[in-house]
Amino acid sequence: MAVALPLAVALPTAVRAQQPAGPPSADASDFARLEAAQNAANAAPGPRTVPGRRIPVPGTVSPEFQAVIAAPYKTPAWNADPDNAAEWKALVAKLAAQTAAPLPALRERLGVVSTPEVIGGVKAWIIAPKVVPERNRHRLLIHIHGGGYVYNPGEAGTLEAVLMAAFGGFTVISFDYRMPPDAPYPAAMDDAMAVWKAALALQPAGNMAVFGTSTGGGMTLALMLRAKREGVALPAAIAPGTPWSDLTETGDSYKANEWLDNVLVSYDGVLTRAAKLYAAGHDLRDPQLSPIYGDLRGLPPTILTTGTRDLFLSNTVRTHRKLRQAGVEASLQVFEGMSHAQYLFDPDAPETREVFTEIAGFLDKHLGTAAKTP
Numbered sequence: 001m002a003v004a005l006p007l008a009v010a011l012p013t014a015v016r017a018q019q020p021a022g023p024p025s026a027d028a029s030d031f032a033r034l035e036a037a038q039n040a041a042n043a044a045p046g047p048r049t050v051p052g053r054r055i056p057v058p059g060t061v062s063p064e065f066q067a068v069i070a071a072p073y074k075t076p077a078w079n080a081d082p083d084n085a086a087e088w089k090a091l092v093a094k095l096a097a098q099t100a101a102p103l104p105a106l107r108e109r110l111g112v113v114s115t116p117e118v119i120g121g122v123k124a125w126i127i128a129p130k131v132v133p134e135r136n137r138h139r140l141l142i143h144i145h146g147g148g149y150v151y152n153p154g155e156a157g158t159l160e161a162v163l164m165a166a167f168g169g170f171t172v173i174s175f176d177y178r179m180p181p182d183a184p185y186p187a188a189m190d191d192a193m194a195v196w197k198a199a200l201a202l203q204p205a206g207n208m209a210v211f212g213t214s215t216g217g218g219m220t221l222a223l224m225l226r227a228k229r230e231g232v233a234l235p236a237a238i239a240p241g242t243p244w245s246d247l248t249e250t251g252d253s254y255k256a257n258e259w260l261d262n263v264l265v266s267y268d269g270v271l272t273r274a275a276k277l278y279a280a281g282h283d284l285r286d287p288q289l290s291p292i293y294g295d296l297r298g299l300p301p302t303i304l305t306t307g308t309r310d311l312f313l314s315n316t317v318r319t320h321r322k323l324r325q326a327g328v329e330a331s332l333q334v335f336e337g338m339s340h341a342q343y344l345f346d347p348d349a350p351e352t353r354e355v356f357t358e359i360a361g362f363l364d365k366h367l368g369t370a371a372k373t374p
Contacts, residue, residue, distance in 0.1 A: 207236065243315060
């Protein structure tokens with residue numbers, strides 16, 4: 001989804017995680033009984049049966065990121081179920097206000113400036129470091145925010161762009177695409193295409209990249225398919241983070257990481273409702289809704305990001321494999337203990353800087369630097 005859901009909530013405070021107490025130590029006889037029960041439960045081919053588990057916060061990540069992993073589920077973000085359009089709008093506005101509130105202070109601390117603009121007829125922000133590195137002067141990134149097609153309107157959707165500008169040194173356009181309940185598919189994709197076409201007048205396609213997380217990652221892929229279909233120039237590279245590339249509940253991690261991912265938690269929460277709301281009756285396997293089902297041949301070099309606890313781990317892995325099968329250069333980075341899009345949750349976590357540094361390095365290898373010719 002995108003950030004997904006909980007990006008609609010305020011950034012969590014980076015505090016040292018307290019390791020939860022583990023289950024009582026099991027002696028050999030306890031394990032022997034469990035071993036026998038599990039062998040019996042899994043003696044025939046079919047779904048895997050596992051015992052109830054209490055999974056500790058890993059000690060293999062930074063203290064800052066341990067706090068993110070240990071955080072409780074965020075309700076009602078992950079399981080929201082509004083009864084009507086008015087309730088959807090009220091919830092979305094409330095969560096967006098919480099997310100947007102800390103952004104001015106964050107931009108100041110990270111040395112980033114945000115300027116409101118209208119790009120291709122769409123409300124947007126130009127977000128850039130106060131001093132743009134010389135190598136990036138003629139480069140431009142287009143950011144598509146996450147939020148499950150329902151969350152993070154307005155400035156709330158710019159968090160990822162702020163982090164990319166700060167840690168990557170790029171100028172970024174982040175835009176406020178239309179969303180349901182008022183504007184279901186294809187409004188968001190129409191806005192994305194309008195912004196992309198307008199951006200092509202600002203810098204050469206070879207100097208640009210498109211990126212986004214969750215829904216933003218799915219839309220990044222869908223935008224490439226649409227641009228290819230319409231004969232519009234493609235960017236030099238893309239960076240879909242944990243993309244919602246399949247709006248159907250297809251993929252191993254939808255169940256393997258259910259209840260373990262503390263962001264999306266389960267597909268049977270808001271994800272299912274948001275997908276239906278956005279699709280508005282269209283087939284969820286339409287490649288403009290679920291780009292995993294499209295023809296990915298000819299797409300730009302791609303870097304994908306996910307984590308071992310991500311409900312969308314399979315979405316990301318499946319997209320990576322399909323890109324590779326289509327002959328596209330594709331890099332996959334998987335982070336320890338990370339649930340969905342958690343590289344956006346604490347700007348001070350070393351993992352956050354690492355994610356964006358890796359993406360920036362990938363983009364740097366593929367983007368041109370020359371100024372646009374008249």
